[in-house]
Amino acid sequence: MRILHTGDWHLGKTLEGFSRLEEQELFLDDFVRIAEENDIDLVIIAGDVYDSFNPSAKAEKMFYDTLKRLSDGGKRLTLVIAGNHDSPDRLVAAGPLARDHGIIMMGTPKTVVEAGIYGQHQIIDSEEGFIEIEINGERAVIVAVAFPSEKRLNEILYTGMESDEEKLRSYEDRMNQLFRNLEKNYREDTINLLVSHLFVMGSVESGSERSIQLGGSYLISGDILPEAAQYIALGHVHKPQMVPGSKRRARYAGSPIHYSKNEISFQKSLVKVDLSPMTIPTIEEIPLKTYKPIEVWQCDSLADTIKKCEDNSNRNCWVYLEIKTDQYLKENQIKELKDLKNDIISIRPITPEEIAGEEEIKTFRERAFDELFKDFYKNQRGIEASQETMNMILSLVYGEDENETD
Numbered sequence: 255m256r257i258l259h260t261g262d263w264h265l266g267k268t269l270e271g272f273s274r275l276e277e278q279e280l281f282l283d284d285f286v287r288i289a290e291e292n293d294i295d296l297v298i299i300a301g302d303v304y305d306s307f308n309p310s311a312k313a314e315k316m317f318y319d320t321l322k323r324l325s326d327g328g329k330r331l332t333l334v335i336a337g338n339h340d341s342p343d344r345l346v347a348a349g350p351l352a353r354d355h356g357i358i359m360m361g362t363p364k365t366v367v368e369a370g371i372y373g374q375h376q377i378i379d380s381e382e383g384f385i386e387i388e389i390n391g392e393r394a395v396i397v398a399v400a401f402p403s404e405k406r407l408n409e410i411l412y413t414g415m416e417s418d419e420e421k422l423r424s425y426e427d428r429m430n431q432l433f434r435n436l437e438k439n440y441r442e443d444t445i446n447l448l449v450s451h452l453f454v455m456g457s458v459e460s461g462s463e464r465s466i467q468l469g470g471s472y473l474i475s476g477d478i479l480p481e482a483a484q485y486i487a488l489g490h491v492h493k494p495q496m497v498p499g500s501k502r503r504a505r506y507a508g509s510p511i512h513y514s515k516n517e518i519s520f521q522k523s524l525v526k527v528d529l530s531p532m533t534i535p536t537i538e539e540i541p542l543k544t545y546k547p548i549e550v551w552q553c554d555s556l557a558d559t560i561k562k563c564e565d566n567s568n569r570n571c572w573v574y575l576e577i578k579t580d581q582y583l584k585e586n587q588i589k590e591l592k593d594l595k596n597d598i599i600s601i602r603p604i605t606p607e608e609i610a611g612e613e614e615i616k617t618f619r620e621r622a623f624d625e626l627f628k629d630f631y632k633n634q635r636g637i638e639a640s641q642e643t644m645n646m647i648l649s650l651v652y653g654e655d656e657n658e659t660d
């Protein structure tokens with residue numbers, strides 16, 4: 255069976271108010287083409303199809319058109335689950351109509367998809383949180399857990415008869431229980447998959463996700479993911495990556511488009527997975543085009559900025575301007591820049607005082623914390639903190655930049 259894993263499309267998402275629909279349309283065209291060219295049997299969209307609970311009519315039309323094209327008259331199956339950005343009800347509203355096109359939609363962990371014919375394939379069996387499908391004679395058991403918010407998770411786990419102690423169990427404990435219940439459906443004669451939209455500890459966020467792990471409560475550890483799942487297709491994190499602690503079986507496909515300037519350093523991609531029962535899957539990352547790059551231009555003066563805007567006036571890109579200057583920009587100067595170059599998202603003048611001040615704050619904070627922590631560690635443990643420990647603590651304090659090695 256050949257699978258194409260994607261997620262976090264966020265149709266309708268803007269860049270600080272600027273529409274990205276054009277780029278999103280280009281991606282959707284490419285996506286359908288890639289599915290066709292690679293002879294994909296099953297498409298998995300791991301949540302966050304839309305950016306909001308109330309997607310625009312345009313965004314919805316784009317999604318439905320894409321599903322229909324993917325289906326190619328029911329030849330290809332597509333499984334869609336809701337992410338934290340999607341309204342479960344709204345996302346699956348078209349489910350019954352989509353069935354003829356081989357489209358399976360799951361809004362919450364409690365969704366039960368009706369068994370029967372879907373396009374040219376079928377769902378053999380289904381219950382809360384899992385389906386068994388047959389595609390061209392091959393069977394797959396898919397544990398599918400649409401975004402498990404605290405409330406939705408409790409709805410599937412609890413009957414109302416639990417003791418207070420049971421109700422107070424951590425989010426991770428409850429997810430662990432859910433996976434232990436659901437993994438019983440995996441068999442040796444089927445392909446075994448898991449699809450969900452959640453945050454696994456240690457994954458590297460890029461900043462355009464809306465945090466779902468409020469106060470750390472929605473975190474799970476990679477080692478509670480079911481052992482018998484051969485491939486685990488996740489959504490939520492926008493940087494494509496292998497999931498820490500998952501023994502290389504779980505991946506975030508990432509969003510297909512750079513949704514913030516913090517993401518521009520990495521390549522967007524899809525994941526193509528080939529597998530049969532009891533085998534280790536063959537995995538290939540399919541790189542995506544950058545349809546309209548987001549760029550940060552650091553300019554040394556206003557004159558330098560004007561020249562850069564002129565030189566790039568024909569290029570299709572989003573621009574954040576940072577201009578070193580010792581005076582505030584006047585309205586006519588800003589207008590001149592915006593007349594020369596389309597799609598300037600913001601203009602940030604950087605004064606000499608600011609440059610000096612930032613340097614000073616940065617040096618002071620990093621040095622001070624670094625040294626304080628080293629002293630603290632030595633005091634507590636009686637040994638020097640290793641470089642690994644230092645890297646980890648610095649990345650926790652200052653963000654992700656220090657540990658982007660994988």
Ligand SMILES: [Mn+2]
Nearest residue numbers: 262302463490
């Ligand atoms: Mn997302």
